Amino acid sequence: MEKSEFDLIKSYFAPLASGYEEAFDLLNDAALISEKPQASTVVTMDTLIAGVHFLMSDPAGDIARKCLRVNLSDLAAMGAAAFGYSLSMAYNSQIDVGWVKEFTTALGEDQQRFSCHLIGGDTVVTPGPLTITITCFGSVARHQCLKRNTAEVGEDVWVSGDLGDSAAGLKLLNKELDVSDAEARAQLIHRYRVPEPRCDLGIELLQNAISRTAMDVSDGLLADLGHIARASNIAVELYEDKIPRSAAFSALMSSSPDLGLALAVTGGDDYEIVFTSDPAQEQAIQELSRKLSLKLSKIGKVVSGHGVRLICRNGKTFLPTKAGWTHF
Amino acid sequence: MEKSEFDLIKSYFAPLASGYEEAFDLLNDAALISEKPQASTVVTMDTLIAGVHFLMSDPAGDIARKCLRVNLSDLAAMGAAAFGYSLSMAYNSQIDVGWVKEFTTALGEDQQRFSCHLIGGDTVVTPGPLTITITCFGSVARHQCLKRNTAEVGEDVWVSGDLGDSAAGLKLLNKELDVSDAEARAQLIHRYRVPEPRCDLGIELLQNAISRTAMDVSDGLLADLGHIARASNIAVELYEDKIPRSAAFSALMSSSPDLGLALAVTGGDDYEIVFTSDPAQEQAIQELSRKLSLKLSKIGKVVSGHGVRLICRNGKTFLPTKAGWTHF
Numbered sequence: 001m002e003k004s005e006f007d008l009i010k011s012y013f014a015p016l017a018s019g020y021e022e023a024f025d026l027l028n029d030a031a032l033i034s035e036k037p038q039a040s041t042v043v044t045m046d047t048l049i050a051g052v053h054f055l056m057s058d059p060a061g062d063i064a065r066k067c068l069r070v071n072l073s074d075l076a077a078m079g080a081a082a083f084g085y086s087l088s089m090a091y092n093s094q095i096d097v098g099w100v101k102e103f104t105t106a107l108g109e110d111q112q113r114f115s116c117h118l119i120g121g122d123t124v125v126t127p128g129p130l131t132i133t134i135t136c137f138g139s140v141a142r143h144q145c146l147k148r149n150t151a152e153v154g155e156d157v158w159v160s161g162d163l164g165d166s167a168a169g170l171k172l173l174n175k176e177l178d179v180s181d182a183e184a185r186a187q188l189i190h191r192y193r194v195p196e197p198r199c200d201l202g203i204e205l206l207q208n209a210i211s212r213t214a215m216d217v218s219d220g221l222l223a224d225l226g227h228i229a230r231a232s233n234i235a236v237e238l239y240e241d242k243i244p245r246s247a248a249f250s251a252l253m254s255s256s257p258d259l260g261l262a263l264a265v266t267g268g269d270d271y272e273i274v275f276t277s278d279p280a281q282e283q284a285i286q287e288l289s290r291k292l293s294l295k296l297s298k299i300g301k302v303v304s305g306h307g308v309r310l311i312c313r314n315g316k317t318f319l320p321t322k323a324g325w326t327h328f
Numbered sequence: 329m330e331k332s333e334f335d336l337i338k339s340y341f342a343p344l345a346s347g348y349e350e351a352f353d354l355l356n357d358a359a360l361i362s363e364k365p366q367a368s369t370v371v372t373m374d375t376l377i378a379g380v381h382f383l384m385s386d387p388a389g390d391i392a393r394k395c396l397r398v399n400l401s402d403l404a405a406m407g408a409a410a411f412g413y414s415l416s417m418a419y420n421s422q423i424d425v426g427w428v429k430e431f432t433t434a435l436g437e438d439q440q441r442f443s444c445h446l447i448g449g450d451t452v453v454t455p456g457p458l459t460i461t462i463t464c465f466g467s468v469a470r471h472q473c474l475k476r477n478t479a480e481v482g483e484d485v486w487v488s489g490d491l492g493d494s495a496a497g498l499k500l501l502n503k504e505l506d507v508s509d510a511e512a513r514a515q516l517i518h519r520y521r522v523p524e525p526r527c528d529l530g531i532e533l534l535q536n537a538i539s540r541t542a543m544d545v546s547d548g549l550l551a552d553l554g555h556i557a558r559a560s561n562i563a564v565e566l567y568e569d570k571i572p573r574s575a576a577f578s579a580l581m582s583s584s585p586d587l588g589l590a591l592a593v594t595g596g597d598d599y600e601i602v603f604t605s606d607p608a609q610e611q612a613i614q615e616l617s618r619k620l621s622l623k624l625s626k627i628g629k630v631v632s633g634h635g636v637r638l639i640c641r642n643g644k645t646f647l648p649t650k651a652g653w654t655h656f
Contacts (some may be wrong), residue, residue: 148352
């Protein structure tokens, strides 16, 4: 890199902190968070690595957006309103000033969109792949948040948006799948590169007491519901024909429906919100869906027992063979 | 690794969070911080990489301690009392369960010693070197902290402990230096591997209004005082014969005094606290030194102008040639 760490921070990162007074223009060893007395701060942390969580060939701006947004998605799953983040970038010789400029410009745009500021961080040189860690901070009413261990038998299971797009997008990038429709291809790849965190949904679910139990879908729907099932000591029953899939995804998968179903429920990287709710809340959820212009699908039930079962159209049960559902 | 991420967290990391209720046993997407109304939370973040900030051949426990303590040192430089940290570990095939056990055992010991808890984090697999990022949280009186931009002409410059030990320890490990005295060798290498964050010093300086301006010495005394000089728009004058050096260091460097001086003031990784203070505080500082059983040395003055000058015994000025003082 042709600039020193000091110049890099001053030119590209400090401006991202200028709206947050207690970041001290990134000149101190640390920043301050001074919450209102009736609030708690929610803290989440995610590391993303080139070649693992994104591709080095992805545009720098998309990498920036993904790194910030997967953290915002965690805050959404807790029902928190984001206000700040610390960023550590371990960069290597593949990164030049132009890349940093594109990366920080995209962060600046996302900061505006999601109402948060850079408040601190670290830059270091690594002999390894580009590695970005963000610790993200949000605000909730004191001691209040959505959890994983509060699901109850009889509740409905809901999920936002569509599932599988991101996993299909990665397979298109890796040439494991192909599609002639250029628009569908671009749409699926975009869903892999740039998640859409459901911030408003999480906040509304918590503040209006529509749900107490939520997660964001990062490891895949079945794996993440498995975490809720374990933590809450309940089981989840899902129905294949209720799993929401986009038109682009369904068209791509029309000739391989089994792979399509697997990608939708185990592919991961969806960053949708899965939540449980009392059936009496159904109308409130439909209204919330209209208010947020966001598809919300009732996909199953909380039942007694252990684990997650997906009931297929043919009446059989989809049962991955490996713990963690990491392989289909 | 023979264990899944889920088992790893449950077996080794979750116990480190058990004393912090709003970490939810690491089962949720995020943790909560619920500060007292009259407090602010101080946030700092540091990434350490094998081969850059520590050696993969260092004991796993020492790596754990270094990763946590460099963050605690940043909190000390702000005058904050640590209470929690989030940890992200990007590990590779060099890491096995035994290594993780040793690493987390050392974290547990340091947690007790420094009164803080793990509150969250992330574990990921990397094709690169072991990369550990910690975001550390401390508490201060609302909106109060030590800063870099508050040094004033006429103040004295003080530093804790001894300088250069860590840089000499690294040179011993890298076989760039050698010493026959086994005890001195072990002592210097230990100072490289396991910093001693001056937590109590930072808190006392802030709470007793002895100082308003401090930093921890990580890049090297001259570089770090350069940050204070720039931020405060003042200059600093230091005196060679006041720079505190340990007996082991002085003995090792007795035949190369120029290299010794360079290591002490530019070597870095010292994690001592450098601070400025009104001359009227000298007695309070001497008392604090006795109370904490910690050497505190008056090494120079804040003067008008720009930059940092080190006045040598021969009356000449030590003037590194490169901005950032990264090379001697």
